[in-house]
Amino acid sequence: MGLGTSSFRSALTLALLLTLSAIAAADIIYLNTGGIIKGEIVDEDDDQVIVKTKYGEVPVNKDDIDFIERGTVSEIFQQRLKKVNKRDSDAIVELGGWAQSVGLKKEAEQMFRMAIEIEPNHYFARMELGHRRHKGKWLAVDEYNKAIGLVKYEGQWVTKEDAQKLKAGFVRYGDDWIKKDDLEMARKGYRKLDGKWVSKEEYYKAKGYVKYKDKWVKPEQLEKIKKAEEARARRLKMLKLAKQIKMAFKIRCSFQPDAQKMHLERFGKIVQKASEKIWDMTGGGIYIAEAHIYDKKSDGDVIVQNLDEIKVRTKGGSTAYGYAQKGGKMTVGGKCLILTFVHEFGHAKFSLPDHYGEQVDCIMNAGDGAKHMKFMYCTNQSRGKQGCWETIIKRYPGLKRPKEAGEDFDEPPETKIIITDN
Ligand SMILES: [Zn+2]
Ligand SMILES: [Zn+2]
Secondary structure: HHHHHOOOOHHHHHHHHHHHHHOOOOEEEOOOOOOEEEEEEEOOOOOEEEEEEEEEEEEEEEEEEEEEOOOEEEHHHHHHHHHHHHHHHHHHHHHHHHHHOOOOOOHHHHHHHHHHHOOOHHHHHHHHOOOOEEHHHEEEEHHHHOOOEEEOOOEHHHHHHHHHHHHHOEEEOEEEEEHHHHHHHHHHEEEEOOOOEEEEEHHHHOOOOOOOEEEEEEHHHHHHHHHHHHHHHHHHHHHHOOOOOOOEEEEEEEEEEEEHOOOHHHHHHHHHHHHHHHHOOOOOOEEEEEEEEOOOOOOOEEOOOOOOOOOOOOOOOOOEEEOOOOOOOEEEEEOOOOHHHHHHHHHHOOOOOEEOOOOOOOOOOOHHHHHHOOOOOOOOOOOOOOOHHHHHHHHOOOOOOOOOOOOOOOOOOOEEEEEEEE
């Protein structure tokens, strides 16, 4: 299941999130066994309650009931707010996550703001509020964009150079800027040269560009590109000779909605950063060698559910940072956190389980353990099972385990990003 915020305190809360989300009015009956029944209490006596559920009316013995939360989700939120420890930022974020999952957006935001009053560096609360870290300070999105030198043009944050082009009536077309009126012809493969429509080929040749691997580049860039490629190829060969690389993943990432090139490219950067983390976490032994990113399909190893969100909707209708099946596909948002990507990758490609509330540095921590999430695979065997690292090393013998999260193992080989905007 999803990379929990601290909000996913346990499997129990999670089940609740999944079942409750669509309903505005509900009573929630918590059983001693840990189970939950959700519905409307239509009758009650000393011995039992009758709950009207989606599947019909169910009698429940009071002896089997731990406690009941009654009322609409707003009422339940208020009850929970009264009970929550106002000094416990994790508990407050958990309540915020719950509020969010049942559609109480304003209340959710209130909770996240409350949490950062107590703990200014609460990562999940900051992420939920859309804050970004810049030079050691947390900034709201707009401030962050300003700080990195972007300007607002017609509601969008763009670079200063782009804003000038846009103001002058140009639009982006691939790597080029062209006049808005020329867009239709450009789509047909033509370019305007001295007021005349010519083929792309003629246009770039006239401008002195050369073709290299299906791309038109300036001659002065060509040398640089080739040198960088050679250096990368040499290094890759050396690593292969040293048998340091145990696995080079090739993955396919499919955006479900119709995406623009910028969305696909942005996701490419997420995959590249995730690859760097996995590289360091496996002592420079595993990385993502290639990612094909495309849109309007759902057939990838990685399903990207939306364009601009860090979270996704689960089948039950609630929200989560992401989800995956062990050894299966993973689903994330178009702007997912690197933490989320690497966590879900752990489920999907290494068949690793979630663990909850455990005081170990591990990327697979979830729920109450989410605050211990680190870019690290644990050797924690306290669950009577093998640790995450043992699972991985069994499959890929010879990997080196970093001593601590963040230990650097040089640059990983390049992650080749292939983009197809359907
Ligand atoms: Zn998980
Ligand atoms: Zn672990």
